[in-house]
Amino acid sequence: MSDDGDSPEMAGTPWDAEHRDVPPSVDDLMRLDAYLDSLLREQQPDQQMPVDEELRMRMLAAQMRLSREGVETPRPEFLQSLEAEVKQAIGNEKEKRRRGQNVSRGRFLRAAATFAGGAGLGVAGVEGVAIEQEQQRPSDLVVAGNEHWYLIARDGEVPPGGAKRFSAGGVLGFLVNNGGQLSAVSAICTHMGCRLKPRGSTGFQCLCHGSRFDRRGAVIEGLAPNALPRIAIRHDNGYIYALGTREDI
């Protein structure tokens, strides 16, 4: 406190009309000051902030670094090392794809096909499974052991271009109608597991980080690493059923 001798009015300018006239606490002052110190040392600030207004001030202060020309130019040695890292990652990815295709993916596909065949039901996309090798293409959501068919819609309830959200025990999904063809995809984002919402008739959007998926579940945009898994559906006597888990939470 000792060095804050002057009243805030003497040090600053008259308050803006939109500001509540609450003098900042010494804590607030020191926290903001420490934040600016870390920016100017080019270091990530290590403490978090409690208040929205402070967040806005911090975001603006970060942008104010641009008032000095050239601060935003990367270090050449950073770019070099990142380029090397990226090359390395491409190599790893290729290796992973090669292995994944031969071993784990193959085993997974056999398991999926066995299950679908065993159930003796029209599982969405089974015919597509065999040719799918890319991690990014849709996979089928497989319920292991405690599966249960849930009635999720009446025939004709979802018009072409439409989508209906459903839950089938532990499985949350969207039933979509693409030009008369019904299919179902998971309603959980493959990035961090947040719920998705329909985005007009174009697809789905993650509520957390905004990843976007098309109506078939393919990633259009954002951080989601994989397409949405497909959920098995069947059509029976005027009703649509989806395969979920017997147990619910």
Add this chain to the structure above:
Amino acid sequence: MNRERPKEGTAETPREAVLGSAFQENAAKIYSFIYAKVGNREAAEDLTSQVFLKAVRWLAGDRSADSIRAWLYATARSTVIDYWHEQSGRQTVPLETLEPYLFRGSDGAEEVRRTRAQVLRILGALSEREREVLRLRFWHGYNATEIGKALGLTPGNVRIVQMRALQRAAALQAAENAGPGWTESQHQQKGEYGHE
């Protein structure tokens, strides 16, 4: 500005070629784009790496090479938003409230220039003392004690001025961002803050 798209790669190694040229073309720009929103090198390097390592996985999905530039900026943008969400302590601030404070418009490549112009415009609207304190802080990198010595103030006074300056500046930015489009600055970028 370079508007060229990354070229299609050769038949043997399309991914390396696509990502290689996308890297050469965009890495420094993506870094600047991110730096403009996080304001420190440590975070900017970390987030830039994240974006390009995600690009490796993204390209593994046979995406069209044409879209990589747009994808890089979109990913940089969401990475920056995640960073601030993390900084905010996560629980208190919904993600969608962050975006309008950080970004305006959709042209990622323009964002650095636009941000700099806005910052200079806002600084120009502060009082002389506020501007002087922020100039010494941001341009010269002085700390509160050093600025106090230079201006004959206590360090405590300096901290009060800088806080009020940033409060006012944040309010100005919020008002500007809520308004229609960017009005290109009357304040040209010259001198340290364009108003000497």
